[in-house]
Amino acid sequence: MTLLGTARLMDAAEAGGHGTGAFNAVLLEQLEAVLDGAARARAPVVVQVSENAVGYRGALRPLAAAALEAIAATDTPASLHLDHATEPELIRAAVSCGVASVMYDGARLPWGENLATTREITDWCHERGVWVEAELGEVGGKDGAHAPGVRTDPGEAARFVAETGVDALAVAVGSSHAMTERRAQLDLELIGALREAVPVPLVLHGSSGVPDPVLAAAVRAGIRKVNLSTHLNSVFTGAVRGVLADRPELVDPRRYLGPAREAMAQEVSRILGVLGAAQSAARVAAPFEAPAAGGSAGKAAG
Numbered sequence: 203m204t205l206l207g208t209a210r211l212m213d214a215a216e217a218g219g220h221g222t223g224a225f226n227a228v229l230l231e232q233l234e235a236v237l238d239g240a241a242r243a244r245a246p247v248v249v250q251v252s253e254n255a256v257g258y259r260g261a262l263r264p265l266a267a268a269a270l271e272a273i274a275a276t277d278t279p280a281s282l283h284l285d286h287a288t289e290p291e292l293i294r295a296a297v298s299c300g301v302a303s304v305m306y307d308g309a310r311l312p313w314g315e316n317l318a319t320t321r322e323i324t325d326w327c328h329e330r331g332v333w334v335e336a337e338l339g340e341v342g343g344k345d346g347a348h349a350p351g352v353r354t355d356p357g358e359a360a361r362f363v364a365e366t367g368v369d370a371l372a373v374a375v376g377s378s379h380a381m382t383e384r385r386a387q388l389d390l391e392l393i394g395a396l397r398e399a400v401p402v403p404l405v406l407h408g409s410s411g412v413p414d415p416v417l418a419a420a421v422r423a424g425i426r427k428v429n430l431s432t433h434l435n436s437v438f439t440g441a442v443r444g445v446l447a448d449r450p451e452l453v454d455p456r457r458y459l460g461p462a463r464e465a466m467a468q469e470v471s472r473i474l475g476v477l478g479a480a481q482s483a484a485r486v487a488a489p490f491e492a493p494a495a496g497g498s499a500g501k502a503a504g
Contacts, residue, residue: 205270205273205274205280205281205282205302206246206279206281206302206486207281207302207303207331207333208248208281208283208303209302209303209333209369210281210486211246211248211279211281211486212333212369212370212403212426212427214246214482214485215403215426215427215479216403216426218482219421219422219478220421220477220479220482221420221421221425221426221427221428221478221479222246222247222248222426222427222428222477222479223240223245223247223248223428223430223470223474223477223479224247224248224250224283224285224405224427224428224429224430225247225248225249225250225429225430226251226252226255226429226430226431226434227249227250227251227255227265227269228255228259228265230268231438231459231460231463231466232434232463232466233249233265233268233269233272234272234463234467235434235438235463235464235466235467235470236249236466236467236470237272237273237276237278237280238467238470239467239468239469239470239471239474240278240280240470240474240483241277241278242467242468242471243470243471243472243474243475243479243480244480244481244482244483244484245471245474245479245480245481245482245483246278246279246280246479246482246483246486246487247278247279247470247474248281248282248283248303248427249269249272249273249281249282249283250283250284250285250429250431251265251266251269251282251283251284251296252284252285252286253284253285253286253287253288253289253292254286262284262292262295262296262299263295263299266282266296266300266301270282270299270300278483279486279487281302281303282302282303283301283302283303283304283305283335284296284303284304284305285305285429286305287305287306287307288306288308288310290306290319290322290323293306293323293327294326297327297330297332301332302332303334303335303369304323304327304332304333304334304335305334305335305337305372306319306320306324306334306335306336306337307336307337308320308336308337309337309338316338317362317366320334320362320366320368321365321366321367324336324366324367324368324369325367328367333369333370334367334368334369335368335372335405335427336366336368336370336371336372337371337372337407338354338358338359338362338371338372338373338374352374353374353375353389353392354373354375354392356392356395356396356398356400357399359371359373359396359399359400360399360400360401363400363401363402368402369402369403370402370403370404370426370427371396371400371403371404371405372405372406372407372429373393373396373400373404373405373406375388375389375392375393375396375406375420388412388419388420390419390420390423393420393424393425394423397423397424403426403427404424404425404426404427405425405426405428406420406425406427406428406429407429408429409428409429409430409433410430410431410432410433410434410436411432411433414476417473417476417477418476418477418478421477421478428477430473433469434466434470437465437466437469438463438465438466439462440465441458441461441462441464441466442458442459442461442462444461445457445458445461446458
């Protein structure tokens with residue numbers, strides 16, 4: 203069984219100076235692709251289930267149970283994370299399902315309300331050993347926090363982390379959610395400033411639109427958790443389209459979902475290499491002293 207806490211994966215990323223891939227899954231085939239790709243890269247991985255995915259499926263528990271079983275059956279160090287939850291009720295349900303970590307997204311709320319709600323959720327999760335990621339942005343949620351021109355202020359970020367006690371912070375540095383073209387440019391200087399100001403790992407959302415060289419540079423600048431969803435969905439769907447275009451007579455979903463799973467696994471493996479995480483699984487899985495939730499290291503050694 204290789205289910206690890208997200209805190210442990212983040213501590214290892216800080217120590218090793220690499221980025222940890224955090225990939226969303228909606229379908230069982232995508233879940234398998236994430237774990238297979240990580241196994242090929244010999245890299246740890248965070249499997250993510252988003253609030254939107256739960257809405258699509260109608261329930262969290264079946265998808266979470268499938269993810270936990272799949273992780274338990276692989277040699278790949280992995281954790282299960284609830285992504286972009288805006289409702290405290292969903293966070294409580296996810297914790298009851300066995301997730302290792304949650305991301306509470308209160309970016310749509312006014313500063314004071316976001317601060318208070320995030321603090322309350324973080325305290326509740328820490329009492330149960332669950333690691334917490336939050337996002338600091340402007341009113342407007344995901345679109346507002348990562349819209350062009352919106353940036354996270356290092357001073358506000360430091361205050362937010364200090365007053366909420368979160369274990370990681372998603373920051374707005376130039377990426378945008380749901381991009382299907384990889385042309386986003388990140389503010390690397392700002393990432394460096396945030397790293398100096400914030401004592402917890404930095405998270406990049408909207409990474410699907412960021413070119414490989416810029417992703418690698420962001421990791422060098424201090425990003426430690428890299429979320430991808432849209433890009434992998436594009437790879438998966440592109441493979442399905444290709445198979446059905448060549449063989450329009452197919453009706454067996456295994457005939458087109460199988461190639462899609464394989465294409466996504468290959469891309470997961472490749473991206474993990476871009477993040478510098480390849481070949482790091484053994485180091486992550488090795489015994490070492492890892493802080494509990496609420497105590498994750500903020501700066502990489504060296």
